[in-house]
Amino acid sequence: MSTIIDGKGLALKLRSKIKEEVSQFKNEGHRSPHLAAILVGDDGASQTYVASKERDCQFVGFESTVHKLPADTSEQALLDLISSINATDSIDGLIVQLPLPKHMDASKITEAIDPRIDVDGFHTISVGRLTKNEDTYISATPFGVMMMLAEYGIETKGKHCVVIGRSNIVGRPMSILMSRGGYPGESTVTLCHRYTQDLASHTSRADIVIVAVGIPHFLKGDMVKEGAVVIDVGITRVAADNQKGYALQGDAEFDTLVDKCAAITPVPGGVGPMTRYGLLFNTLKSYKSKIIQ
Ligand code: GUN
Numbered sequence: 001m002s003t004i005i006d007g008k009g010l011a012l013k014l015r016s017k018i019k020e021e022v023s024q025f026k027n028e029g030h031r032s033p034h035l036a037a038i039l040v041g042d043d044g045a046s047q048t049y050v051a052s053k054e055r056d057c058q059f060v061g062f063e064s065t066v067h068k069l070p071a072d073t074s075e076q077a078l079l080d081l082i083s084s085i086n087a088t089d090s091i092d093g094l095i096v097q098l099p100l101p102k103h104m105d106a107s108k109i110t111e112a113i114d115p116r117i118d119v120d121g122f123h124t125i126s127v128g129r130l131t132k133n134e135d136t137y138i139s140a141t142p143f144g145v146m147m148m149l150a151e152y153g154i155e156t157k158g159k160h161c162v163v164i165g166r167s168n169i170v171g172r173p174m175s176i177l178m179s180r181g182g183y184p185g186e187s188t189v190t191l192c193h194r195y196t197q198d199l200a201s202h203t204s205r206a207d208i209v210i211v212a213v214g215i216p217h218f219l220k221g222d223m224v225k226e227g228a229v230v231i232d233v234g235i236t237r238v239a240a241d242n243q244k245g246y247a248l249q250g251d252a253e254f255d256t257l258v259d260k261c262a263a264i265t266p267v268p269g270g271v272g273p274m275t276r277y278g279l280l281f282n283t284l285k286s287y288k289s290k291i292i293q
Contacts, residue, residue, distance in 0.1 A: 003152070003263040005231075007144075010151055011273035015060055018280050022061040025291065033287035034063040035093040035119070035279070036085050040078065040104070041071035045237060046097045053095075056276050062283060065091075075104045079112050086114040092290065093119035093283035098169075116289075119282035122168070130173055133180045137282045142173040144274030145210065145231055149184040154208070154229055154263060161187040162202050164219070164251075165212035170233050174210055199223070216249035221256030230257055230264040233271050248272075 022033060035057055039050045050066055057064035067081060078096075085094050094117045100106050115125040121139035129136035138146070149156060161178045165171035171191065179189040190202050200223045203209050211219045212233035224230060234251030250267030257264055265271055 002258055002261045004258070005148060005152055005263055005265045005270060007148060007265055007271055008269040008273045010148065011144075011277040014147070014277050015056065015280060018277075018284055019060040021284065025287075026061065030291050031090060032061060032063045033093075033283055034065070034091045035095070035283045036065045036067070036091050038067045038069065038078070038081065038085075038094070038096045040069045040073055040097070041101050043099065046099070050097050052276060053279060056280055060280055062280070071101050073101075075108070078104065078109060082109070082112045086112075086117065089290070091117060092286040093117050093279070095120045095279070117286055119279060119286060121173075121282065127168070127173070131176055133182075137285070138177070138278070139169055139173055140278030140282065141170050141212075141233060141271065141275045142177050143278035143281065144271060144276075145174065145233070146177055146184055147277070148231070148265070148271070148274050152263065154184065156184040156208065157186040159187045159207035160190070160205060161208040161210065162190045162192060162206035163210045163212070164192045164199070164203070165214075165233075166191055166193040167212065170212040171210075174212065178208070178210070211251040213251050215251060217251070217253040219252045219257070221253065221260050224257065224260060226260055227262045228260070230261050231271065232265050232267050235267055235272055 037050050037053060039046060054064050054066060085091055094113050096109055098106060100109060110122045111124060113123055115123045118126050119137055121137040126136045130138055163171050163175045175189045175191040178185055178187045192199055192202055203223045204225055206228055208229045209224055210231040214234055214236055216236045216238060230252050232250040232252040235248050237246040238249050240247035248268045254266060
């Protein structure tokens with residue numbers, strides 16, 4: 001019997017803990033934690049993500065501010081807004097939703113965020129600290145996956161972990177976290193990507209497979225060994241005959257994997273809610289660093 005990892009339920013439990021903590025701080029007379037988000041343009045998925053981040057903030061008692069800018073906003077105007085938010089002491093976290101319009105240099109924008117409020121963990125300083133296993137903001141998805149492994153008590157020490165996808169947001173930090181010291185971690189990691197030859201020869205030897213490529217049903221049952229743990233980071237919108245007009249599909253072909261795996265995350269309801277929790281966790285971490293002297 002395989003375990004279906006309930007990311008949604010776990011995130012709700014962890015979010016409720018944050019809510020309690022926030023309420024305690026407020027009872028002691030402190031201000032609310034505050035997350036600011038900048039959304040440039042009108043990408044549908046980005047709008048949905050930012051709206052859900054706003055709802056999460058509301059749930060836990062954070063203040064949230066969303067700056068919605070038109071797609072033709074100049075890069076300088078965005079940099080100016082980031083500077084003004086950086087200088088506002090009562091803002092604990094700032095995220096700029098990606099992707100950005102093509103005329104903007106996402107790397108330049110990410111580097112403009114003060115690392116002290118870089119709750120996405122995308123700044124070079126945050127990534128550098130992560131690489132050196134120093135205290136930092138770990139980007140929300142890899143953080144959520146690590147929390148999930150820890151909460152489910154999944155053994156990672158000495159295990160072979162295959163990460164598929166080498167994006168800055170997920171695959172690369174994931175590969176570092178899984179091999180760093182402590183728990184979860186201590187795994188032997190293979191990082192696979194688009195030029196990996198004979199991918200199945202790697203995945204079929206893995207104890208843990210983390211797939212983050214953005215291609216629905218990319219990882220199939222015949223590519224993993226019996227008893228593997230599969231973490232599915234993909235959430236692709238595919239056209240569907242429902243009210244929304246789309247459904248979310250993961251990178252793992254759940255139906256062919258589920259009976260073979262020791263544990264697997266579903267989509268939706270797996271990694272996605274844990275990612276959202278990761279952002280709340282980082283914002284609270286920043287807040288606490290200011291409030292608790
Ligand atoms: N786009 C896709 N995922 C993310 C995320 O975690 N943070 C931001 N800022 N943009 C994203």
